[in-house]
Amino acid sequence: MQDFDFIQARTIAEAISLAAGDEDAKFLGGGQTFLPALKQRLASPSKLISLRTIESMKGLTSEGGELVVGGGMPHAAVASSARTLFPALASLAGRIGDPAVRNRGTIGGSLANNDPAACYPAAVLACGATIVTDRREIAAMDYFQGIFTTALEHDEIITAVRFPVPGEANYQKFTQPASRFALAGVFVARFPDRVGVAVTGASGDGVFRWREAEARLTEEFEPSAVEELIVSPDSMIADIFGSKDYRAHLVPVLTARAVRAILSR
CATH class of the missing domain: 3.30.465.10 (Uridine Diphospho-n-acetylenolpyruvylglucosamine Reductase; domain 3)
Structure with missing residues (x-):
């Protein structure tokens, strides 16, 4: 069992004060990601400072x-x-x-x-x-x-x-069955002057804006504007749930679904 202090902070100022000068101190929100890492000994904090009861x-x-x-x-x-x-x-x-x-x-x-x-x-x-x-x-x-x-x-x-807040938006998520994280997820946000498209779950570099799709959808907000676009698989994640090519394929599919969902309202 790891040895660390657990402290319930009452205010943001108190939490900051408790962490001051200690680079091994960690803040704890809900703990749904950090606690599993702690159990697997992937993290070794000197103290855990809980933020859960800070009403502000x-x-x-x-x-x-x-x-x-x-x-x-x-x-x-x-x-x-x-x-x-x-x-x-x-x-x-x-x-x-x-x-x-x-x-x-x-x-x-x-x-x-x-x-x-x-x-x-x-x-x-x-x-x-x-x-x-x-x-x-x-x-x-x-x-x-x-x-x-x-x-x-x-x-x-x-x-x-x-x-x-965009005028219209939709999030399409292809769920990884074990964790319920996104195997790939695409959020499309339509504003009066632009369209934002961001992809999570697919890239080994983390979340990214799909700028080619943004440009196409800003010109023509239709599923067909992105359905034929090709995403390079080179930087995609590969694991037992999906190959790089599979995740690259999912990105335009989910983007088109999000656009279709927005237009169907």
């Missing part, structure tokens, strides 16, 4: 065309609270893992971990969302820096995520 990191508000989601919001809460304000995000959150994962895991924890198959990064990148921390704001394009890597400092906490 919870809640969901609509401000000037943006949806502001607290970093401590569990997936299930996002699924229920965003249903009217941002249905596509609510649908995405409602399909993460299973009920136990959705009730414990948080949007801030998911984004801080940046698993290459996580769902939220696709919505964040396609919408051009802003990651708000205890000390700064980080644009989506600057935040994701490869698998399990982000722009966060080791003692930085995601306090909220600001989503520009």
